[in-house]
Amino acid sequence: MEITLKNKSPYKKFRLSALKTLLIIMGIFWLVAIVLWQATGANLYLFNFLYIGTSLGTGLATYSLLPKSKKHRGRKLSQLLIGIYMLSLLGLLSRQNMQIEGFSFYLLTGFFAGAVIHYLVAKVAGPRVFNRMWCSWACWTAMVLDYLPFPRNKSGRLPTRWGNLRYIHFALSLGLILVLWFAFGYRVRSTSMTELHWLVGGNALYYSIAIILAFRLKDNRAFCKYICPITAILKVISRFSLYKMAGDAEKYNDCGACEKTCPMDIRITDYIKNGQRVLSTECSLSYSCENVGLPKALKANWGFDCGTKELLNMRNGPVDKS
Ligand code: SF4
Ligand code: SF4
Structure with missing residues:
Protein backbone atom coordinates (compact mmCIF):
# COMPACT_ATOMS: atom_id res chain seq x y z
CA MET A 1 0.00 0.00 0.00
CA ILE A 237 26.33 -13.57 14.52
CA SER A 238 24.82 -12.14 11.33
CA ARG A 239 24.68 -15.68 9.95
CA PHE A 240 21.59 -16.12 12.13
CA SER A 241 20.13 -12.68 11.46
CA LEU A 242 16.34 -12.38 11.33
CA TYR A 243 16.47 -9.55 8.77
CA LYS A 244 17.97 -10.34 5.37
CA MET A 245 17.61 -9.42 1.72
CA ALA A 246 15.33 -11.74 -0.23
CA GLY A 247 14.33 -12.13 -3.87
CA ASP A 248 10.76 -12.43 -5.06
CA ALA A 249 10.90 -15.45 -7.38
CA GLU A 250 8.00 -14.11 -9.48
CA LYS A 251 9.50 -10.68 -10.06
CA TYR A 252 13.19 -11.55 -10.13
CA ASN A 253 14.32 -11.78 -13.77
CA ASP A 254 17.98 -12.73 -13.41
CA CYS A 255 19.24 -9.65 -15.28
CA GLY A 256 22.26 -9.49 -12.99
CA ALA A 257 21.87 -5.77 -12.22
CA CYS A 258 21.76 -6.42 -8.46
CA GLU A 259 25.12 -8.20 -8.48
CA LYS A 260 26.67 -5.44 -10.52
CA THR A 261 25.76 -2.92 -7.85
CA CYS A 262 26.57 -4.99 -4.73
CA PRO A 263 29.52 -3.36 -2.91
CA MET A 264 30.27 -6.67 -1.14
CA ASP A 265 30.49 -8.85 -4.31
CA ILE A 266 27.72 -11.22 -3.28
CA ARG A 267 26.29 -13.67 -5.81
CA ILE A 268 22.73 -12.60 -5.07
CA THR A 269 21.33 -14.42 -8.11
CA ASP A 270 22.65 -17.77 -6.94
CA TYR A 271 21.04 -17.40 -3.51
CA ILE A 272 17.70 -16.62 -5.17
CA LYS A 273 18.05 -19.52 -7.61
CA ASN A 274 18.71 -21.76 -4.61
CA GLY A 275 15.40 -20.57 -3.13
CA GLN A 276 17.23 -18.85 -0.25
CA ARG A 277 17.40 -15.35 1.14
CA VAL A 278 20.78 -13.62 0.74
CA LEU A 279 22.51 -15.68 3.40
CA SER A 280 26.00 -14.29 2.91
CA THR A 281 27.54 -12.90 6.09
CA GLU A 282 29.15 -10.27 3.89
CA CYS A 283 25.80 -8.52 3.25
CA SER A 284 25.87 -5.09 4.87
CA LEU A 285 22.21 -4.29 4.10
CA SER A 286 23.18 -1.38 1.88
CA TYR A 287 19.89 -1.86 -0.01
CA SER A 288 21.77 -1.02 -3.24
CA CYS A 289 20.46 -4.18 -4.91
CA GLU A 290 16.79 -3.42 -4.31
CA ASN A 291 17.00 -0.24 -6.36
CA VAL A 292 18.07 -1.86 -9.62
CA GLY A 293 16.29 -4.38 -11.84
CA LEU A 294 12.52 -4.82 -11.64
CA PRO A 295 10.69 -2.97 -8.84
CA LYS A 296 10.33 -5.01 -5.64
CA ALA A 297 12.24 -7.97 -7.10
CA LEU A 298 14.52 -7.76 -4.07
CA LYS A 299 13.49 -6.65 -0.63
CA ALA A 300 14.65 -7.20 2.93
CA ASN A 301 12.29 -9.26 5.08
CA TRP A 302 12.12 -11.04 8.44
CA GLY A 303 12.53 -14.77 8.84
CA PHE A 304 14.52 -17.64 10.34
CA ASP A 305 17.40 -19.17 8.37
CA CYS A 306 21.13 -19.56 8.54
CA GLY A 307 23.83 -19.44 5.89
CA THR A 308 26.27 -22.28 5.43
CA LYS A 309 28.08 -21.16 2.29
CA GLU A 310 29.42 -17.82 1.16
CA LEU A 311 28.56 -17.26 -2.51
CA LEU A 312 30.88 -14.48 -3.64
CA ASN A 313 32.21 -13.14 -6.92
CA MET A 314 35.98 -13.57 -6.79
CA ARG A 315 38.62 -12.15 -9.12
CA ASN A 316 39.64 -15.69 -10.05
CA GLY A 317 36.03 -16.78 -10.62
CA PRO A 318 33.02 -17.56 -8.37
CA VAL A 319 33.78 -19.48 -5.21
CA ASP A 320 31.45 -21.33 -2.85
CA LYS A 321 33.03 -20.98 0.54
CA SER A 322 31.72 -22.74 3.63
S1 SF4 B 1 21.93 -5.29 0.53
FE1 SF4 B 1 23.82 -4.42 -0.29
S2 SF4 B 1 25.45 -5.78 0.44
FE2 SF4 B 1 23.49 -6.89 0.71
S3 SF4 B 1 23.29 -8.11 -1.16
FE3 SF4 B 1 22.20 -6.15 -1.53
S4 SF4 B 1 23.72 -4.81 -2.51
FE4 SF4 B 1 24.84 -6.54 -1.58
S1 SF4 C 1 32.50 -2.39 11.09
FE1 SF4 C 1 32.85 -0.68 9.68
S2 SF4 C 1 34.92 -0.97 8.89
FE2 SF4 C 1 34.26 -2.93 9.83
S3 SF4 C 1 33.38 -4.12 8.15
FE3 SF4 C 1 31.70 -2.99 9.09
S4 SF4 C 1 31.59 -1.08 7.88
FE4 SF4 C 1 33.56 -1.98 7.45
Whole structure:
Protein backbone atom coordinates (compact mmCIF):
# COMPACT_ATOMS: atom_id res chain seq x y z
CA MET A 1 0.00 0.00 0.00
CA GLU A 2 1.33 3.45 -0.86
CA ILE A 3 0.44 6.96 0.24
CA THR A 4 0.72 9.66 -2.45
CA LEU A 5 2.27 12.79 -0.98
CA LYS A 6 2.59 14.92 -4.09
CA ASN A 7 1.59 14.27 -7.71
CA LYS A 8 4.16 13.85 -10.50
CA SER A 9 7.13 14.16 -8.17
CA PRO A 10 9.93 11.64 -7.89
CA TYR A 11 9.61 12.13 -4.12
CA LYS A 12 5.94 11.19 -4.10
CA LYS A 13 5.53 7.78 -2.50
CA PHE A 14 6.06 6.56 1.03
CA ARG A 15 5.53 2.81 1.34
CA LEU A 16 3.68 1.67 4.43
CA SER A 17 5.79 -1.49 4.41
CA ALA A 18 8.89 0.72 4.74
CA LEU A 19 7.22 2.57 7.60
CA LYS A 20 6.59 -0.75 9.35
CA THR A 21 10.26 -1.76 9.10
CA LEU A 22 11.36 1.69 10.19
CA LEU A 23 9.10 1.60 13.24
CA ILE A 24 10.26 -1.89 14.21
CA ILE A 25 13.92 -0.87 14.02
CA MET A 26 13.43 2.44 15.83
CA GLY A 27 11.16 0.78 18.38
CA ILE A 28 13.84 -1.78 19.29
CA PHE A 29 16.37 1.00 19.94
CA TRP A 30 13.88 2.99 22.00
CA LEU A 31 13.06 -0.11 24.01
CA VAL A 32 16.76 -0.74 24.69
CA ALA A 33 17.06 2.92 25.75
CA ILE A 34 14.25 2.62 28.28
CA VAL A 35 15.33 -0.78 29.63
CA LEU A 36 18.95 0.34 30.17
CA TRP A 37 17.83 3.64 31.69
CA GLN A 38 15.54 1.85 34.11
CA ALA A 39 18.18 -0.76 34.96
CA THR A 40 21.07 1.67 35.51
CA GLY A 41 19.42 5.02 36.18
CA ALA A 42 21.91 6.56 33.74
CA ASN A 43 20.38 9.28 31.57
CA LEU A 44 23.21 8.84 29.07
CA TYR A 45 21.87 5.43 28.04
CA LEU A 46 18.40 6.84 27.53
CA PHE A 47 19.71 9.68 25.36
CA ASN A 48 22.23 7.52 23.51
CA PHE A 49 19.88 4.83 22.28
CA LEU A 50 16.99 7.23 21.62
CA TYR A 51 19.39 9.28 19.53
CA ILE A 52 20.78 6.31 17.60
CA GLY A 53 17.33 4.82 16.94
CA THR A 54 15.96 8.17 15.80
CA SER A 55 18.98 8.82 13.55
CA LEU A 56 18.61 5.42 11.95
CA GLY A 57 14.88 6.05 11.53
CA THR A 58 15.57 9.45 9.95
CA GLY A 59 17.98 7.83 7.49
CA LEU A 60 15.50 5.07 6.65
CA ALA A 61 12.64 7.54 6.19
CA THR A 62 14.82 9.71 3.93
CA TYR A 63 15.79 6.60 1.98
CA SER A 64 12.13 5.71 1.47
CA LEU A 65 11.14 9.16 0.29
CA LEU A 66 14.00 9.80 -2.14
CA PRO A 67 13.93 8.65 -5.78
CA LYS A 68 16.02 5.58 -6.66
CA SER A 69 19.05 7.52 -7.89
CA LYS A 70 19.30 9.46 -4.61
CA LYS A 71 18.30 6.80 -2.08
CA HIS A 72 21.88 6.24 -0.93
CA ARG A 73 21.71 9.71 0.64
CA GLY A 74 19.38 8.35 3.33
CA ARG A 75 22.00 5.78 4.28
CA LYS A 76 24.78 8.37 4.29
CA LEU A 77 22.68 10.69 6.45
CA SER A 78 22.27 7.92 9.02
CA GLN A 79 26.02 7.14 8.88
CA LEU A 80 26.89 10.79 9.51
CA LEU A 81 24.36 11.32 12.31
CA ILE A 82 25.49 8.19 14.16
CA GLY A 83 29.17 8.06 13.21
CA ILE A 84 29.95 11.68 14.14
CA TYR A 85 27.95 11.40 17.36
CA MET A 86 29.76 8.24 18.48
CA LEU A 87 33.21 9.52 17.66
CA SER A 88 32.72 12.99 19.12
CA LEU A 89 30.44 12.59 22.13
CA LEU A 90 31.23 9.05 23.29
CA GLY A 91 34.79 9.03 22.01
CA LEU A 92 36.43 12.45 22.15
CA LEU A 93 34.29 14.15 24.85
CA SER A 94 33.70 11.15 27.13
CA ARG A 95 37.25 9.90 26.45
CA GLN A 96 36.19 6.36 25.78
CA ASN A 97 38.18 4.08 23.55
CA MET A 98 35.53 2.99 21.05
CA GLN A 99 37.97 0.71 19.20
CA ILE A 100 37.66 -3.04 19.64
CA GLU A 101 40.73 -2.93 21.92
CA GLY A 102 38.85 -0.53 24.23
CA PHE A 103 35.93 -2.92 24.41
CA SER A 104 38.26 -5.79 25.35
CA PHE A 105 40.04 -3.73 28.03
CA TYR A 106 36.81 -2.49 29.55
CA LEU A 107 35.43 -6.05 29.61
CA LEU A 108 38.57 -7.46 31.25
CA THR A 109 38.66 -4.66 33.81
CA GLY A 110 34.97 -4.95 34.58
CA PHE A 111 34.57 -1.23 33.79
CA PHE A 112 31.08 -0.88 32.35
CA ALA A 113 31.81 1.96 29.92
CA GLY A 114 29.54 3.11 27.09
CA ALA A 115 31.90 1.35 24.67
CA VAL A 116 30.94 -1.98 26.26
CA ILE A 117 27.24 -1.31 25.81
CA HIS A 118 27.92 -0.14 22.27
CA TYR A 119 29.70 -3.35 21.31
CA LEU A 120 27.22 -5.60 23.06
CA VAL A 121 24.25 -3.92 21.36
CA ALA A 122 25.63 -2.94 17.93
CA LYS A 123 28.15 -5.71 17.28
CA VAL A 124 26.90 -8.70 19.28
CA ALA A 125 23.11 -8.56 19.83
CA GLY A 126 22.28 -6.24 16.91
CA PRO A 127 23.51 -8.47 14.06
CA ARG A 128 21.27 -11.29 15.35
CA VAL A 129 18.30 -9.07 14.49
CA PHE A 130 19.41 -6.46 11.93
CA ASN A 131 22.17 -8.35 10.15
CA ARG A 132 25.20 -6.14 9.39
CA MET A 133 23.11 -3.00 9.10
CA TRP A 134 25.74 -1.33 11.27
CA CYS A 135 28.19 -1.61 8.37
CA SER A 136 26.08 0.40 5.93
CA TRP A 137 24.10 2.70 8.16
CA ALA A 138 26.21 3.58 11.20
CA CYS A 139 29.92 2.71 11.02
CA TRP A 140 32.18 5.73 11.39
CA THR A 141 34.90 4.16 9.24
CA ALA A 142 32.49 3.41 6.38
CA MET A 143 31.06 6.92 6.83
CA VAL A 144 34.31 8.18 5.27
CA LEU A 145 34.97 5.26 2.90
CA ASP A 146 31.61 5.62 1.15
CA TYR A 147 32.66 9.05 -0.14
CA LEU A 148 35.70 7.62 -1.98
CA PRO A 149 35.42 7.16 -5.76
CA PHE A 150 35.26 3.33 -5.98
CA PRO A 151 31.77 2.10 -4.91
CA ARG A 152 32.74 -1.41 -6.02
CA ASN A 153 35.46 -3.24 -7.91
CA LYS A 154 33.99 -4.77 -11.06
CA SER A 155 36.40 -7.73 -10.95
CA GLY A 156 35.19 -9.01 -7.57
CA ARG A 157 37.19 -10.00 -4.51
CA LEU A 158 40.79 -10.93 -4.00
CA PRO A 159 41.43 -14.64 -3.29
CA THR A 160 40.06 -16.00 0.00
CA ARG A 161 43.41 -15.85 1.85
CA TRP A 162 43.22 -12.03 1.77
CA GLY A 163 39.89 -12.19 3.59
CA ASN A 164 41.61 -14.19 6.34
CA LEU A 165 43.74 -11.15 7.22
CA ARG A 166 40.86 -9.79 9.28
CA TYR A 167 40.94 -12.88 11.53
CA ILE A 168 44.70 -12.45 11.96
CA HIS A 169 44.05 -8.78 12.81
CA PHE A 170 41.41 -9.82 15.35
CA ALA A 171 43.79 -12.33 16.94
CA LEU A 172 46.65 -9.80 17.06
CA SER A 173 44.35 -7.23 18.59
CA LEU A 174 43.24 -9.64 21.32
CA GLY A 175 46.84 -10.81 21.81
CA LEU A 176 48.01 -7.23 22.32
CA ILE A 177 45.35 -6.69 24.99
CA LEU A 178 46.32 -9.88 26.82
CA VAL A 179 50.03 -9.04 26.73
CA LEU A 180 49.37 -5.52 28.07
CA TRP A 181 47.05 -6.96 30.71
CA PHE A 182 49.16 -9.86 31.96
CA ALA A 183 52.72 -8.81 31.19
CA PHE A 184 52.49 -5.07 31.85
CA GLY A 185 49.58 -4.94 34.31
CA TYR A 186 47.71 -2.37 32.21
CA ARG A 187 44.31 -1.55 33.76
CA VAL A 188 41.49 0.82 32.87
CA ARG A 189 39.76 2.32 35.90
CA SER A 190 38.17 5.37 34.38
CA THR A 191 37.96 7.26 31.14
CA SER A 192 41.28 9.04 30.74
CA MET A 193 43.63 10.70 28.28
CA THR A 194 45.25 7.28 27.67
CA GLU A 195 41.91 5.97 26.40
CA LEU A 196 41.57 9.02 24.22
CA HIS A 197 45.02 8.41 22.76
CA TRP A 198 44.03 4.81 21.98
CA LEU A 199 40.91 6.06 20.23
CA VAL A 200 42.63 8.75 18.16
CA GLY A 201 45.66 6.56 17.31
CA GLY A 202 43.54 3.53 16.47
CA ASN A 203 41.15 5.44 14.27
CA ALA A 204 43.94 7.32 12.50
CA LEU A 205 45.54 3.96 11.72
CA TYR A 206 42.25 2.43 10.51
CA TYR A 207 41.37 5.41 8.33
CA SER A 208 44.86 5.50 6.80
CA ILE A 209 44.93 1.78 5.97
CA ALA A 210 41.32 1.86 4.71
CA ILE A 211 41.89 4.82 2.39
CA ILE A 212 45.19 3.49 1.02
CA LEU A 213 43.60 0.08 0.39
CA ALA A 214 40.55 1.63 -1.29
CA PHE A 215 42.77 3.47 -3.78
CA ARG A 216 45.19 0.56 -4.30
CA LEU A 217 42.41 -2.00 -4.91
CA LYS A 218 39.93 0.47 -6.42
CA ASP A 219 37.33 -0.65 -3.91
CA ASN A 220 35.90 1.61 -1.18
CA ARG A 221 35.07 -1.39 1.00
CA ALA A 222 38.41 -3.20 0.72
CA PHE A 223 39.11 -2.57 4.42
CA CYS A 224 35.77 -4.19 5.32
CA LYS A 225 36.48 -7.23 3.13
CA TYR A 226 40.09 -7.93 4.13
CA ILE A 227 41.20 -6.09 7.30
CA CYS A 228 38.42 -5.03 9.69
CA PRO A 229 38.73 -7.14 12.88
CA ILE A 230 35.13 -6.49 13.92
CA THR A 231 33.94 -8.70 11.06
CA ALA A 232 35.23 -11.68 13.06
CA ILE A 233 32.30 -11.05 15.43
CA LEU A 234 29.80 -9.65 12.93
CA LYS A 235 30.11 -12.57 10.50
CA VAL A 236 29.45 -15.22 13.13
CA ILE A 237 26.33 -13.57 14.52
CA SER A 238 24.82 -12.14 11.33
CA ARG A 239 24.68 -15.68 9.95
CA PHE A 240 21.59 -16.12 12.13
CA SER A 241 20.13 -12.68 11.46
CA LEU A 242 16.34 -12.38 11.33
CA TYR A 243 16.47 -9.55 8.77
CA LYS A 244 17.97 -10.34 5.37
CA MET A 245 17.61 -9.42 1.72
CA ALA A 246 15.33 -11.74 -0.23
CA GLY A 247 14.33 -12.13 -3.87
CA ASP A 248 10.76 -12.43 -5.06
CA ALA A 249 10.90 -15.45 -7.38
CA GLU A 250 8.00 -14.11 -9.48
CA LYS A 251 9.50 -10.68 -10.06
CA TYR A 252 13.19 -11.55 -10.13
CA ASN A 253 14.32 -11.78 -13.77
CA ASP A 254 17.98 -12.73 -13.41
CA CYS A 255 19.24 -9.65 -15.28
CA GLY A 256 22.26 -9.49 -12.99
CA ALA A 257 21.87 -5.77 -12.22
CA CYS A 258 21.76 -6.42 -8.46
CA GLU A 259 25.12 -8.20 -8.48
CA LYS A 260 26.67 -5.44 -10.52
CA THR A 261 25.76 -2.92 -7.85
CA CYS A 262 26.57 -4.99 -4.73
CA PRO A 263 29.52 -3.36 -2.91
CA MET A 264 30.27 -6.67 -1.14
CA ASP A 265 30.49 -8.85 -4.31
CA ILE A 266 27.72 -11.22 -3.28
CA ARG A 267 26.29 -13.67 -5.81
CA ILE A 268 22.73 -12.60 -5.07
CA THR A 269 21.33 -14.42 -8.11
CA ASP A 270 22.65 -17.77 -6.94
CA TYR A 271 21.04 -17.40 -3.51
CA ILE A 272 17.70 -16.62 -5.17
CA LYS A 273 18.05 -19.52 -7.61
CA ASN A 274 18.71 -21.76 -4.61
CA GLY A 275 15.40 -20.57 -3.13
CA GLN A 276 17.23 -18.85 -0.25
CA ARG A 277 17.40 -15.35 1.14
CA VAL A 278 20.78 -13.62 0.74
CA LEU A 279 22.51 -15.68 3.40
CA SER A 280 26.00 -14.29 2.91
CA THR A 281 27.54 -12.90 6.09
CA GLU A 282 29.15 -10.27 3.89
CA CYS A 283 25.80 -8.52 3.25
CA SER A 284 25.87 -5.09 4.87
CA LEU A 285 22.21 -4.29 4.10
CA SER A 286 23.18 -1.38 1.88
CA TYR A 287 19.89 -1.86 -0.01
CA SER A 288 21.77 -1.02 -3.24
CA CYS A 289 20.46 -4.18 -4.91
CA GLU A 290 16.79 -3.42 -4.31
CA ASN A 291 17.00 -0.24 -6.36
CA VAL A 292 18.07 -1.86 -9.62
CA GLY A 293 16.29 -4.38 -11.84
CA LEU A 294 12.52 -4.82 -11.64
CA PRO A 295 10.69 -2.97 -8.84
CA LYS A 296 10.33 -5.01 -5.64
CA ALA A 297 12.24 -7.97 -7.10
CA LEU A 298 14.52 -7.76 -4.07
CA LYS A 299 13.49 -6.65 -0.63
CA ALA A 300 14.65 -7.20 2.93
CA ASN A 301 12.29 -9.26 5.08
CA TRP A 302 12.12 -11.04 8.44
CA GLY A 303 12.53 -14.77 8.84
CA PHE A 304 14.52 -17.64 10.34
CA ASP A 305 17.40 -19.17 8.37
CA CYS A 306 21.13 -19.56 8.54
CA GLY A 307 23.83 -19.44 5.89
CA THR A 308 26.27 -22.28 5.43
CA LYS A 309 28.08 -21.16 2.29
CA GLU A 310 29.42 -17.82 1.16
CA LEU A 311 28.56 -17.26 -2.51
CA LEU A 312 30.88 -14.48 -3.64
CA ASN A 313 32.21 -13.14 -6.92
CA MET A 314 35.98 -13.57 -6.79
CA ARG A 315 38.62 -12.15 -9.12
CA ASN A 316 39.64 -15.69 -10.05
CA GLY A 317 36.03 -16.78 -10.62
CA PRO A 318 33.02 -17.56 -8.37
CA VAL A 319 33.78 -19.48 -5.21
CA ASP A 320 31.45 -21.33 -2.85
CA LYS A 321 33.03 -20.98 0.54
CA SER A 322 31.72 -22.74 3.63
S1 SF4 B 1 33.38 -4.12 8.15
FE1 SF4 B 1 34.26 -2.93 9.83
S2 SF4 B 1 34.92 -0.97 8.89
FE2 SF4 B 1 33.56 -1.98 7.45
S3 SF4 B 1 31.59 -1.08 7.88
FE3 SF4 B 1 31.70 -2.99 9.09
S4 SF4 B 1 32.50 -2.39 11.09
FE4 SF4 B 1 32.85 -0.68 9.68
S1 SF4 C 1 23.29 -8.11 -1.16
FE1 SF4 C 1 22.20 -6.15 -1.53
S2 SF4 C 1 21.93 -5.29 0.53
FE2 SF4 C 1 23.49 -6.89 0.71
S3 SF4 C 1 25.45 -5.78 0.44
FE3 SF4 C 1 24.84 -6.54 -1.58
S4 SF4 C 1 23.72 -4.81 -2.51
FE4 SF4 C 1 23.82 -4.42 -0.29
